[in-house]
Amino acid sequence: MLLIQPDIAPKPILTLGFGDSETLNALDKDESSPYRLLEEREFGSNCTAADSTPVYDEGAASYDRNINREEYFMAMSFWRKWVANQVVTASVLGKQNISADGRRLPDVLEVSAGTGRNIPFLDVAKIGTITFTDASSAMLDICREKFQKRFPKYKYARFSTIPAEFVHTSEISPLKNKKYDVVYETFGLCSHADPIKALQEMLGALKPGGRVVLVEHGRSKYKWLNKILDNGAIIRARKWGCRWNLDIDEIVRQTGAEVLYHDRSHLGTTYSFVLKRPDDNIVDATEKKYRFF
Numbered sequence: 001m002l003l004i005q006p007d008i009a010p011k012p013i014l015t016l017g018f019g020d021s022e023t024l025n026a027l028d029k030d031e032s033s034p035y036r037l038l039e040e041r042e043f044g045s046n047c048t049a050a051d052s053t054p055v056y057d058e059g060a061a062s063y064d065r066n067i068n069r070e071e072y073f074m075a076m077s078f079w080r081k082w083v084a085n086q087v088v089t090a091s092v093l094g095k096q097n098i099s100a101d102g103r104r105l106p107d108v109l110e111v112s113a114g115t116g117r118n119i120p121f122l123d124v125a126k127i128g129t130i131t132f133t134d135a136s137s138a139m140l141d142i143c144r145e146k147f148q149k150r151f152p153k154y155k156y157a158r159f160s161t162i163p164a165e166f167v168h169t170s171e172i173s174p175l176k177n178k179k180y181d182v183v184y185e186t187f188g189l190c191s192h193a194d195p196i197k198a199l200q201e202m203l204g205a206l207k208p209g210g211r212v213v214l215v216e217h218g219r220s221k222y223k224w225l226n227k228i229l230d231n232g233a234i235i236r237a238r239k240w241g242c243r244w245n246l247d248i249d250e251i252v253r254q255t256g257a258e259v260l261y262h263d264r265s266h267l268g269t270t271y272s273f274v275l276k277r278p279d280d281n282i283v284d285a286t287e288k289k290y291r292f293f
Contacts, residue, residue, distance in 0.1 A: 005023045009113065019236075025112070042220070047287075049192075049193045049194065049195075049243070050193060050237075051123050051135075051163075051193050052124075052191045052193075052237075052241030052242065053135045053136050053163070053241075055238075055241030056114070056134075056135070056136035056139050056191075056241055057137070057138045057139075059241075060115065060136060060138035060139045060141070060142060061138075061142075063114070063115050063117070063139065063142075064115050064117070064142075064250070067117075067240075071117075071154065074266060074270075075229070079186070079215045079270065079272065080117065080120075080186060080258070081121050081122050081216055082123035082215070082272065083118060083121070083184055083186055083213055084118060084122050084123065086184065086211070086274060087106070087108055087122065087123075087127065087182050087184055087211040087213065088106060088123055088126040088127060088182075090182050090211035090213055090274055091106045091181035091182050091207075091209055091210050091211055092209030092211075092214070092282050093181065093207065093208065093209040093210075093282065101130050105128030106126075106127060106128055106180075106181035106182055107128050107129045107130075107179070107180045107181050107182075107207070108127050108128075108129065108141050108180060108181065108182045108183075108184070109130075109131045109133065109167075109175075109178075109180040109182070109183045109184070109202075109205060110130070110131070110133065110183075110184055110185065111133055111164045111167060111183060111184070111185040111188060111198070111201075111202055112133070112134055112135075112164055112185050112186075112187075112188030112191065112192075112287050113132040113134045113139075113140065113143050114134055114136075114139045114140075114143065114188075115142040115143055115146070116132070116142065116143030116144075116146040116147055117186070118184075118186060119143070119146050119147050119150055124151050127156075128156065129156040129157075130156065130157050130158070131157070131158040131159070131160060131175065131178075131180075132144070132147070132157070132158070132160070133159075133160045133161070133162050133164070133167055133175070134162075135161065135163040136161070136163065137161045138219045140159055140160075140161055142205070143159065144159045149184075158161075160173075160174050160175055161236070162174065162175065163192070163193075163198075163203060164185070164188065164192050164198035164202070165192060165193065165194050165197045165198050165201060166201070167198075167201045167202070167205065168201040168202075168204045168205040169201060169204060175205075178201065178205065179205060179207040179210070180205050180206060180210060181206075181207050181209070181210050181211075181238060182205060182210060182211055182212075182213060183202045183203075183205050183206060183210070183211075183212045183213070184213040184214070185202065185212075185214055185215075186214075186215045186216075186238070187215065187216060187217055187242070188216070188220065189214070189216045189218075189246065189248060189251060190217060190242035190243050190244055190246055191218065191241050191242045191243075195246065195251050196251055196254050196255060199212070199214075199252065199257070200255050203255060203257055203275065203277050204277075206256065206276070206277055208279075208280060208282050209280065209282035210273040210274055210276070210280070211260070211274050211275065212238050212257070212273070212274070212276070213273070213274055213275075214271070214272070214273040214274075214275070215270065215271070215272050215273075216248045216270075216271045216273075217244055217248075217266075217269050217270050217271070218244065218245065218246045218247060218248035218249075218269060218271060219245055219246065219247050219248070219268070219269070220267050220268040220269045221267065221268030222267055223266065225267055225268075225269070226245065229244055229245040229269075230245050232244075232293050233245050241260060248271045249262075249271070252273060252275065256278050257275040257276065257277070257278065258275065258276045258277070258278050258280075259273060259274075259275055260274045260275065260276055261273060261274035
């Protein structure tokens with residue numbers, strides 16, 4: 001289960017994780033943040049990208065404790081459970097393979113795994129191999145510790161510190177040209193210096209019939225809420241290392257991915273996707289292609 005503190009009361013939605021004045025003053029002095037010197041006016045719908053790895057390295061030890069309240073209020077465990085289910089069912093071919101000991105064999109890659117907040121929902125008995133990546137070694141160390149504690153007998157896990165933009169094609173990547181049945185990411189595009197390239201790398205890492213599964217946060221369907229997101233973008237970026245006002249639909253469009261499933265919730269700020277490569281002709285009769293309108 002998620003690390004939930006039941007004695008913490010949910011906060012009103014319009015706080016949106018801004019924090020109190022003491023926290024904000026501390027953030028102004030936080031020299032570890034790559035966003036520290038950016039002016040607030042630079043953060044609109046196309047706010048400036050930056051390498052946010054130092055933010056996560058600095059805050060890794062307290063990350064889970066700090067994010068629990070927000071995830072509890074937003075019921076994020078629902079989407080993490082959905083992702084975990086897609087991990088073992090989304091691939092057309094991977095879910096059909098059976099190992100000698102009866103296990104299903106999709107090869108799975110989690111990009112931007114962070115501290116491993118999806119781990120409690122994984123069914124590793126139905127996963128052939130799983131690889132966790134993150135740009136922050138401090139975050140990934142916590143992820144590794146969580147996984148090994150929860151699944152001490154599972155021998156097919158790998159952990160690799162690599163930015164998402166370099167996970168598949170870069171010469172520096174230990175995973176160069178490796179292929180997977182399912183590549184998934186939760187709330188990671190907002191933290192990448194180049195989210196379009198990061199998603200292209202995920203698509204490029206797919207086997208035939210493979211799928212990319214995403215849950216992300218970004219711009220709302222409503223102008224009034226987008227104004228709040230834009231005005232608070234610099235605060236959010238300094239605290240969490242993410243740009244929460246990106247147009248996720250537009251990022252997906254620019255990659256050329258074929259959209260098999262798409263949904264939005266939380267007033268349009270939480271996006272769910274199942275994607276495939278546009279040149280992949282292997283289809284599942286149960287899948288329906290979603291078209292943007």
